[in-house]
Amino acid sequence: MTRDNAKPPKADSLTESIPLLDHGYLKYITHMGDDLLPLEAARMSTGNPTGTDPAKDAATRDYLWRHAHATPFEMAVLQVEVQCPLFVRSEWHRHRTQSYNEASGRYMEMPDIQYLPEFERLQPQSMTNKQGSEGDLDPAVRDEILRRMNAEQREVRANYEWYLEQGLAREVARINMPLSQYTRFRAQANLRNWMHFLNLRMASNAQHEIRLYANAVAEIIRTIWPETWAVFEEHTLMAASFSKTERSVLTDLLERAFVGLTPEEREARIAEIAGDRLSKGRLREFVAKLD
Secondary structure: OOOOOOOOOOHHHOOOOEEEOOOEEEEEEEEEOOOOHHHHHHHHHOOOOOOOOHHHHHHHHHHHHHOOOOHHHHHOEEEEEEEEEHHHHHHHOOOOOOEEEEOOOOOOOOOOOEOOOOHHHOOOEOOOOOOOEOOOOOHHHHHHHHHHHHHHHHHHHHHHHHHHHOOOOHHHHHHHOOOOEEEEEEEEEEHHHHHHHHHHHOOOOOOHHHHHHHHHHHHHHHHHOHHHHHHHHHHHHOOOOOOHHHHHHHHHHHHHHOOOOOHHHHHHHHHHHHHHHOOHHHHHHHHHHHO
16 A cells, blocks of 8 residues: 555644744644545445545545544544633533543642733724624723733732742642643544534634634644545535425425426536536535435
8 A cells, every 4th residue: 555645744744833922832743644544434334445546535535524434533643732812722622522631730830821812803892792892992092901900910920920839738829829820731533533623613703712723623634634634624624515495495486487497407507607616526515414
């Protein structure tokens, strides 16, 4: 079996550390597997070779992902190191399919770094999204917000250091630390679950700060598994799904657009519009979805 056309990049070809926010970063640690590894796992049931026919490998990879035969993608693994504010950590750790190990404020003094948002990040509460922000605040108000945030962070830090100087145990001294406090952890997951993480955290309605970290993870995955990234982007990240009712409405719209055409004529018209963007197999699937 040859892997000459699908070798994973060496570790030193990946960005050593991607700076994020004011004091954060995301760093590649290690990974297992390349774009062929999930295919080898999938073909355990058939015994077909992998790595000898790039066109067949690409077609199989696309078929597996678009038909939700996703377990083969669990064979590949990525581990990263993250430094981020505590509130980003809390959102990140909601993904319980990942494994985590985090720096502990019980064993070590917490680092003197807190997240202070950029001026433009200070926005009003969104009127249409209960958990989002949009619009602009008066520049003078933004300046005062930043001044107060910085003052609060400095006061809490000064008190924390005073508690330690008095001999208070680290596990108690830390309890008033703000959500802006930076922490550091390592996260590991298989490729399937990383892509689930990215589909949620790269979305436009995800919080700005974690979206930056998700974009950094995406760059690493795109580098190591470019062919797998392509099918994820095609069928998940840049795709859309329809509810039963939405599909019914869409079907009615198409029926009106193709009024008077036989099913064969309609399929020919769709094929003409699609051009070379869909293979014959995917064209049949697309027409079946519309029916």
